[in-house]
Amino acid sequence: MSFPETLPLPRTRPPMEAPPMRWGILGLGWIAAKFVESVQAQTRQTIAAVGSRSPEAAERFAAAWQVPRAYGSYEALVAADDIDIIYVATPHNLHHEHALLAIAAGKHVLVEKPVALNHAQAAEMVAAAQAKGVFFAEALWTYFxxxxxxxxxxxxxxxxxxxxxxxxxxxxxxxxxxxxxxxxxxxxxxxxxxxxxxxxxxxxxxxxxxxxxxxxxxxxxxxxxxxxxxxxxxxxxxxxxxxxxxxxxxxxxxxxxxxxxxxxxxxxxxxxxxxxxxxxxxxxxxxxxRGAHFEGLFHEAAEIAWAISEGKRETxxxxxxxxxxxxxxxxxxxxxxxxxxxxxxxxx
CATH class of the missing domain: 3.30.360.10 (Dihydrodipicolinate Reductase; domain 2)
Incomplete structure (x- = not known):
């Protein structure tokens, strides 16, 4: 083939037009704050609740980001009936446990990268999501x-x-x-x-x-x-x-x-x-x-909202x-x- 005259345009749909989903944030460290900041500013997604092992930490995070509900346990967060998707933002070694917890509760899941500690854990998470019929993706935001x-x-x-x-x-x-x-x-x-x-x-x-x-x-x-x-x-x-x-x-x-x-x-x-x-x-x-997390993380939230609204189980x-x-x-x-x-x- 001959070398093209121009590059193609990105097919990324407007983030502000993505259907709003109700997000629960599981794990409230640095990347969770970056995610919430970017998503709240540049999409119509709703950060509906946050969860931590510490009720005090959950309350502080919720107050800082104007999130309406704070849960003092991960179990309470994933059990909430007014949340569509859980964003798992705990340390690497807890991704497997916490993603499976959310999947078992029937929630769609976006889990921070790396998706797990090894392939066996990741494969178990994927199989669990498919068996439950919920959306599952890794939050490797670069590819969004x-x-x-x-x-x-x-x-x-x-x-x-x-x-x-x-x-x-x-x-x-x-x-x-x-x-x-x-x-x-x-x-x-x-x-x-x-x-x-x-x-x-x-x-x-x-x-x-x-x-x-x-x-x-x-x-x-x-x-x-x-x-x-x-x-x-x-x-x-x-x-x-x-x-x-x-x-x-x-x-x-x-x-x-x-x-x-x-x-x-x-x-x-x-x-x-x-x-x-x-x-x-x-x-x-x-x-x-050039951008960083604020200029990029919202794209994954918007794309996943589109995918879930269209009945897809992956992106x-x-x-x-x-x-x-x-x-x-x-x-x-x-x-x-x-x-x-x-x-x-x-x-x-």
Whole structure:
């Protein structure tokens, strides 16, 4: 095919037009506050209730964000009959337990990334949701952004041809008191920062045939940093590195047999990217201001509201198979590098 004259437009529907759903927030940490702030400002979704193990924490969060109801237990939150969907925002090692709790109560579920600690947990969650007939998705918000819909169209149209290699990484400075250094919470960067680059490799390269890499332990008893190379059955290569010790470009490049996709800023955030022809003489640009959580999280809430209102049980932006594929790759990386989450209660 010839190189296109223009990029396709994003097919993202207007977030303010998404049918309002009544959301319950399970777990009230940093990401829950970011989610509520973005959703309240830029959609018609209703944050109907919040739940915490601490009644005082629930009341404080509800007061801060003008949420009408606060529950002092997760069980009470998921049992509420005026909530449509539960957003699970607890630490990684509790996603499995809390998603299953909400599913058993008949609630639709959006669970923070990573969806679980391993593939087996994730598969159990997906099976439970399907058996109960409720919606289920992983809140990997990157793939709900308009720019990733444009990238999806570019890839589906074969503009850059067969994918030959993917380069990606994510580094961010995090202080010692951050949960990433807590082994009981499945700490280390792999399931946190690393979910973004690993999910990109899984999306573009599929199941790898080989994984090699190096990992450095941290004195806190978690993995400190790691770098891996993966290859698939077609010989395509992917590289990924992640670290909590400092800020890296957090960028990516997708190289194909006919062209390349290059990101101007952090690949997982709102921002611009370019599509280059194979020889680099023709370039198409998707222009967008750099954004962060406030400018992006609301897209996943709106898309999920659309999906639920249309009777769907998953979303094309982040299908359950994509989440399962990411968990398979995360498992493979852990096993290749000798990383385990036994201190977080994972038994394999």
């Amino acid at each position: 952004l308009p720019k990733f819909d444009v990238i999806r169209q570019v890839l589906d149209a074969g503009v850059i041809g067969d994918i030959l290699s993917v380069y990606t990484e994510y580094g961010e400075y995090l202080p010692r008191e951050h949960r990433i250094f807590d082994a009981t919470l499945a700490g280390g960067p792999l399931l946190d920062l690393g979910t973004y680059p690993v999910s990109l490799l899984a999306k573009l390269l599929g199941t790898p045939e080989r994984i090699v890499g190096l990992a450095t332990p941290d004195p806190a008893g978690v993995n400190g940093q790691l770098a891996v190379v993966v290859s698939n059955a077609h010989g395509a290569l992917g590289t990924m590195a992640t670290s909590p010790y400092g800020f890296s470009p957090t960028n990516a490049a997708i190289m194909g047999s006919r062209g390349t996709i290059r990101f101007e800023t952090e690949f997982h955030l709102p921002g611009s990217f370019d599509v280059w022809s194979l020889d680099g003489t023709r370039r198409l640009r998707y222009e967008e201001p 094309a932006c982040r299908p359950v198979e994509a989440s399962l594929s990411t968990m398979r790759l995360l498992d493979g990386i852990r096993h290749a590098l000798g990383i385990d989450f036994t201190q977080a209660g994972l038994v394999e």
